[in-house]
Amino acid sequence: MNLPYYPGCTLKANASHFEDSAIKALEKLNCQLQEMKDWVCCGTVFSLSNDDLMLQLSSIRNLLRAEKQGLNELIVLCSMCYNTLKRSKDFITDDKEKLEKVNNFMYMEEVDYKGTVDIYHLLTILKDRITFETIQDKVKKPLNSLKLGAFYGCLLVRPKEYAIDDFEGPTIIEDLLSALGAESLDFAYKLECCGAYQTLTQKDVSLKRSYEIIRSASRAGCEAIVTSCPLCAYNLDFLQKEIDEEQVDFNKIPIFYFTELMSIALGAGWSSKWSELHFVDPEQLLRDKHLL
Amino acid sequence: MFRGIIKNGIRNELLLKVEEISGQNVFNCYQCGNCSSGCPVVEYMDITPNQVLRLSQYGASEEILDSETIWVCSTCLQCSSRCPKGIDVARIMEAYRTINLRSGIGKINPRKIDVSAANDIPPILLVSAMRKLTG
Ligand code: SF4
Numbered sequence A: 001m002n003l004p005y006y007p008g009c010t011l012k013a014n015a016s017h018f019e020d021s022a023i024k025a026l027e028k029l030n031c032q033l034q035e036m037k038d039w040v041c042c043g044t045v046f047s048l049s050n051d052d053l054m055l056q057l058s059s060i061r062n063l064l065r066a067e068k069q070g071l072n073e074l075i076v077l078c079s080m081c082y083n084t085l086k087r088s089k090d091f092i093t094d095d096k097e098k099l100e101k102v103n104n105f106m107y108m109e110e111v112d113y114k115g116t117v118d119i120y121h122l123l124t125i126l127k128d129r130i131t132f133e134t135i136q137d138k139v140k141k142p143l144n145s146l147k148l149g150a151f152y153g154c155l156l157v158r159p160k161e162y163a164i165d166d167f168e169g170p171t172i173i174e175d176l177l178s179a180l181g182a183e184s185l186d187f188a189y190k191l192e193c194c195g196a197y198q199t200l201t202q203k204d205v206s207l208k209r210s211y212e213i214i215r216s217a218s219r220a221g222c223e224a225i226v227t228s229c230p231l232c233a234y235n236l237d238f239l240q241k242e243i244d245e246e247q248v249d250f251n252k253i254p255i256f257y258f259t260e261l262m263s264i265a266l267g268a269g270w271s272s273k274w275s276e277l278h279f280v281d282p283e284q285l286l287r288d289k290h291l292l
Numbered sequence B: 001m002f003r004g005i006i007k008n009g010i011r012n013e014l015l016l017k018v019e020e021i022s023g024q025n026v027f028n029c030y031q032c033g034n035c036s037s038g039c040p041v042v043e044y045m046d047i048t049p050n051q052v053l054r055l056s057q058y059g060a061s062e063e064i065l066d067s068e069t070i071w072v073c074s075t076c077l078q079c080s081s082r083c084p085k086g087i088d089v090a091r092i093m094e095a096y097r098t099i100n101l102r103s104g105i106g107k108i109n110p111r112k113i114d115v116s117a118a119n120d121i122p123p124i125l126l127v128s129a130m131r132k133l134t135g
């Protein structure tokens, strides 16, 4: 199965292990990610202002180029790209006047954007197209005895029209982890905000948010947290350095992308290069569980 | 600090602009407080999200433009998903931020970002912060 793929900036930089592990894991499911050509940054956050179409251009330019390349869908791994591209598509495509204005802005692209490209998050594809049953059948190394907390954050579940699962009680990540043989533990803060971009200007906000999320997961018994958002992953993982210095009762726990765990479970293994992109060492836990 | 209802000019220019940018009617709010109770960063705000709505209803939007609240908001959309009146509160936060940003008032001066630190920061963090907090 070929999956037309939009990576986004961070998957080519600090989160390259997210992409790499996805490619490896999907190969084991006979699926290939086919990266679209000439993509640009989606803008990372969907603009909530009604009257400024400029802020939609970065997303729509990608959709236009995908359309030009004959693609009718894009699979996205990053929660923020997913949310931004999909909302932008609907905002522009549902309104003829906006569509025309945006096309006028992008006249250098030579063709017009028509609005025929659908956006899917990889988790949805795994659930609906590949199915968790198939994944379960292909597990070579079940993640037995690994206790995980599925963390959704904001943009996989809000706004509810764009939620990839029930917006208040999602289980799609837990269901995937169960198919991989792991134990998923529910925790109170799985739909909470990690502080997002406040890390740049008001770090104390993100430190507090990330601490509360990790504490909530740890108290529920989670040995690691699993996410699909490179911003959540950065905050939850890299802020643990300062959290650990500030909080007396704190134990560091590793933060994984769901694809890294898929790669292990499906027999595509782990790469030491991925470990270098983590702050909290993921290998110790994996070794303790005989998964490395 | 705002002390009373302005009888004339409640629907002032500023509020009309907020309504235009956000597409929301602030007068739909009945002050249940759901938005504020769900807001993950409310403790860092000087005005709570429900107070943002209330002050808007009073015609006191100026006060919101000067608040810390609109910059602390992390656009998590929790308030919008919980409002029983269907108000997209995050859009109202964005509208006030946007009005400031369009007049050159922002939270980040791109020239002052420490470039050596920027190398370790993921692009997703830099771009999202700049999109929300610079004009
Ligand atoms: S949740 Fe909605 S109705 Fe309730 S205070 Fe907030 S904006 Fe007003």
Ligand code: SF4
Pocket (backbone or CB within 6 Å): B035, B038, B039, B040, B041, B042, B049, B072, B073, B074, B075, B076, B077, B078, B079, B080, B089, B090, B093
């Ligand atoms: S979108 Fe902003 S105001 Fe609303 S709950 Fe989130 S941080 Fe609070």
